[in-house]
Amino acid sequence: MPQDVRDDGRDDDDACAACDDAFPDAFPRDRRAFLRDAAVAVAAALLGLGASPHDAWARPLAFVPARRARGGGPRYPVPAQDGASIDRDNEVILVRWEGAAYAFNLACPHQNTALRWMERDRRFQCPKHKSRYRPDGGFIEGRATRGMDRFALRRDGAEIEVDLDVLYRQDRDPSGWSSAVLRL
Ligand code: FES
Numbered sequence: 001m002p003q004d005v006r007d008d009g010r011d012d013d014d015a016c017a018a019c020d021d022a023f024p025d026a027f028p029r030d031r032r033a034f035l036r037d038a039a040v041a042v043a044a045a046l047l048g049l050g051a052s053p054h055d056a057w058a059r060p061l062a063f064v065p066a067r068r069a070r071g072g073g074p075r076y077p078v079p080a081q082d083g084a085s086i087d088r089d090n091e092v093i094l095v096r097w098e099g100a101a102y103a104f105n106l107a108c109p110h111q112n113t114a115l116r117w118m119e120r121d122r123r124f125q126c127p128k129h130k131s132r133y134r135p136d137g138g139f140i141e142g143r144a145t146r147g148m149d150r151f152a153l154r155r156d157g158a159e160i161e162v163d164l165d166v167l168y169r170q171d172r173d174p175s176g177w178s179s180a181v182l183r184l
Contacts, residue, residue: 064076064087065089078155078160088106093115095135098136100136102181103162104137105150152180
C-alpha cells in the first residue's frame with residue numbers, strides 16, 4: 001500500500017506562521033486546549049438555548065474518545081448516523097457520510113489550522129482562510145489546493161481502526177487518497 005507518513009502534513013512550508021495571530025492562546029502551541037475550550041463554548045451555547053447537557057453533547061459535532069487496542073491505532077464505534085466527530089487527543093476527524101466512513105487529519109491542508117464542521121451547511125470550513133470541504137473531504141473552494149488529508153482506516157466488527165502512521169495527501173497520492181474510504 002502506498003504510504004504517506006504523517007510528517008508530510010507537517011512540512012516546513014506548510015507551517016502556519018500566522019496561526020498564532022488567529023489563535024494566540026491556542027494554536028499551534030496548545031491546539032488541544034483550544035479544542036477543549038471550543039467544546040465548552042459550544043456546550044454552553046446550546047445550554048443557553050435550552051438544550052439539556054445530553055442534547056449538547058449528542059449533536060453531530062461530537063467529541064469522541066478513542067479506544068486503544070494494544071499496539072494498534074485509535075478505535076471508534078462505527079457512527080450510527082451521518083455526521084462528524086472529533087477525537088481531539090489524536091487530532092482525528094471521523095465522518096460517516098452517505099454509506100461511507102472517513103478519518104481525516106484535523107489540520108487544514110493549506111496551513112494546518114484546525115478545521116471546523118459546519119453542521120447547518122454539512123461541510124467543513126477552515127476558520128483561517130475559509131477553505132471549504134465536502135463531508136468526504138473533497139475540496140470545494142478556498143486557498144487550499146487539495147482535499148482534506150485522509151488517514152488509512154479499516155473496520156473491525158463494530159469499530160473503526162485508524163492508522164495514524166498512514167496519511168494520504170490527495171495531490172501526492174490520489175489513488176491512495178481515493179482508497180481511504182470504508183464502505184458501510
Ligand atoms: S489554513 Fe489557509 S485555508 Fe486553512
